Amino acid sequence: MAGDPQPPGEDARIRGEDASQLVSRAQSGDRVAFGILVERYAAQARRVAWAVLGDPDDADDAAQDAFLAALTKLDRYDPQRPFGPWLMRIVANAATDRRRRRTVRRTEQLDPGLTAGGPRPDADAERSALGERLRAGLAQLTPRRRLAVVLFDVEGYTHREIGEILGIPEGSVRSEVFHARRRLRELLADWKEER
Amino acid sequence: MSDHHTAFDARPDAELGAALRAALEPGDAAAFTARVLGQLAGVRTPAWEVLAGWAGRGITAAAVAALVIGLLTGRAPSPAASWDDVVAPTLETDGSLRSTALLAAEQPPEPGALFASLVE
Secondary structure (H helix, E strand, O other): OOOOOOOHHHHHHHHOOOHHHHHHHHHOOOHHHHHHHHHHHHHHHHHHHHHHHOOHHHHHHHHHHHHHHHHHOHHHOOOOOOHHHHHHHHHHHHHHHHHHHOOOOHHHOOOHHHHOOOOOOOHHHHHHHHHHHHHHHHHOOOHHHHHHHHHHHHOOOOHHHHHHHHOOOHHHHHHHHHHHHHHHHHHHHHHHHHO | OOOOOOOOOOOOOHHHHHHHHHHOOOOOHHHHHHHHHHHHOOOOOHHHHHHHHHHHHHHHHHHHHHHHHHHHHHHOOOOOOOHHHHHHHHHOOOOOOOHHHHHHOOOOOOHHHHHHHHHO
16 A cells, blocks of 8 residues: 555554544545545445346456545545545546446346346255345346445435435435335245245 | 335335345445555545646646737837838839838728839
């Protein structure tokens, strides 16, 4: 990581700070503080990017692009507003841009076995099979719908915050979450019946 | 997914959320973080962008200032060689076409007369 090394005590103290304090430090050029923000939001950013792209490797590339973009745009961030939605908007945009550029849409080509039942997996692989089923279910949704349901049910953002992230009205977010949930629940109900 | 939840529910569905989280759980967190942090060294920070912006504006301002100074210097009257001094000797040879008359005239000079004055 770039930047001056911090004394161990100072590093621990900075790690205890909330996002707004870390952002304030990062805006002053403190790369250690920005690094802590990266650690704190990495998993969320990767999940959100994965929801858009449907591929974990592409998602990691997009999440990395987003963090680097966030660092260069940090002077435009309004510290009065929550950092998470601001960062997730950058992540969503980075993932969407990457998705547009991608010539081969591997994840859009769904395995019919995943959506139409397919061979019953081993009991040991049930958890993995559920994950596959959900990822396939997500891939059937529009990118905006995927993002809306993941940001709401997985990441815990409010409808208003998701509206800001996606640049759509709050009512549209509610609609997107509703349709996404309905489709995913249908899929999961089928999966439960097969058990 | 949860029995007590409907698709309209304004609260996050914990069961669906947990299942989706597990489905989208990324791999090696430490490796990813190290990879991103490794890239940070090559990123120009906002402070650098500000300095670059100032530098750009400074270069522009210097160019404009140089242009203005150049124009002012170039247009300043020179006692050694005025426009009239440069033109007059040639046009005064036949006494009929003076530079002041040429510049003040509403109609262009007769080409034949002008040419004759130049070759004489």
